[in-house]
Amino acid sequence: MSTFEKLEIPKDGEIISKKNGVLSVPDQPIVPVIEGDGIGRDIMKATRRVIDKAVEKAYDAQKKIVWFDIYAGERANEEYGEWLPQDTLKAIPLFHAALKGPLTTPVGGGFRSLNVSLRQQLDLYACVRPVRHFEGVVTPVQKPGDMDVVIFRENTEDVYAGIEWQQGTDEAKKVINFLKEMGIEIREDSGVGVKPISVTGTKRIVRMAIQHAIDHNRESVTMVHKGNIMKYTEGAFRDWGYELAQEEFTEQVIAESDLWEQHDGEIPEGKVVIKDRIADSMLQQILTRTSEYDVIVTPNLNGDYLSDACAAQVGGIGMAPGANIGDEAALFEATHGTAPKYADQDVANPSSLILSAVMMLEYIGWQKAADLVITGIEESILQKRVTYDLERLMEDATKLHTSEFASAIIENF
Ligand code: NAP
DSSP: OOOOSSOOOOTTOBOOEEETTEEEOOSSBEEEEEOOSTTHHHHHHHHHHHHHHHHHHHTTTSOOOEEEEEOOTHHHHHHHSSSSOHHHHHHHHHHSEEEEOOOOOOOSTTOOOHHHHHHHHTTOOEEEEEEEOOTTOOOSSSOGGGOEEEEEEEOSSGGGGOOEEOTTSHHHHHHHHHHHHTTOOOOTTOOEEOOOOOHHHHHHHHHHHHHHHHHTTOSEEEEEEOTTTOIIIIIHHHHHHHHHHHHHHTTTEEEHHHHHHHHTTOOOTTOEEEEEEEHHHHHHHHHHSGGGOOEEEEOHHHHHHHHHHHHHHTTOGGGOEEEEEOSSOEEEEESSOOOGGGTTTTOSOOHHHHHHHHHHHHHTTOHHHHHHHHHHHHHHHHTTEEOHHHHTTSSSOEEOOHHHHHHHHHHTO
């Protein structure tokens, strides 16, 4: 077992192990947890209480999560004098699944976001965002209930790889001159960025998305790309995706084109439909033909836009959970930030973090506890007992503190 500089592994828990990609989960698994900054403190307290109660109830107190506090952000700076200590980077892959609250991105000093650093250093290549509507939450559309998608956004490549040169620098000039040698003229006063998309990066995320669709009896996987314009990056993403589907899932999938040619549009029993859409058209269709979409897989930038557009359609990111998943580790986290003006006031909505923890329960196979929490949230919202952000949009709702909302969820299991 790894040794840590400052962390003490809890003695009353056991490690989750992973062999050939399969998790083995003990009854008292140790789960590292980064509390987070700002409202992180309030929403993490609420989340741990809700999850502990759900697990206790679902398994008659035979199972229990043993939380293991690890540090990043402001707390890490206090404990270690650095924002993202090695202890944290070691603990997450060692225990395979971890929960995280929002973190402040230190301003100035050339800091990159801690979230981006965590994703890159742990190779958490898939940003997974399930988006659905909770009845009662006010939304800008007429039929928000049609939305029930899981978005797999590639996390490590595309224009997010951070390869760019500022206009006017020697490096930018060098790249522009190199491109000139390649027969490509671009304006001398350009800043330049590079958009890499690889076979490896594409196939591993498409594999994860298709496997998810199969495991969860989903109807389709849609690849969203801008391949009509960017043929060798976005277009290749689509081509490699279809290739992967054929190579590894030939018995379990059917391409949308074959569906019409061979089956009159009827999905054969047990098959997942693989289709693709161009990104701009997809942003229309997710609004106008919402129910036709199910699992979605897409390069980084499209995924960024699409995740927030989908979340907005069902009532905002306050309710949207997320996870960053790689082959060795998975980090479950709220999708919003630290909302510093609400820090330590016990008012923030903990739903995004609680639902991220639900994804974690599902990831470790504790579905019964996950279902209890979902019921608790659904009922509390139907009763209009909600935090300020939802209350201000509802009629005749009761405004609850973060901790009271957690209690309402528990009452409603
Ligand atoms: P933010 O923290 O997400 O807050 C923006 C606004 O969203 C809040 O003022 C509030 O709106 C609403 N909000 C967010 N979370 C909420 C919750 N749980 N309950 C109710 N309302 C909520 O975004 P930001 O102000 O741009 O960023 C603040 C800090 O967070 C920055 O340091 C940023 O780098 C960091 N950040 C971290 C993450 C992460 O760790 N994953 C993500 C994004 C940002 P109202 O004022 O309208 O009520």
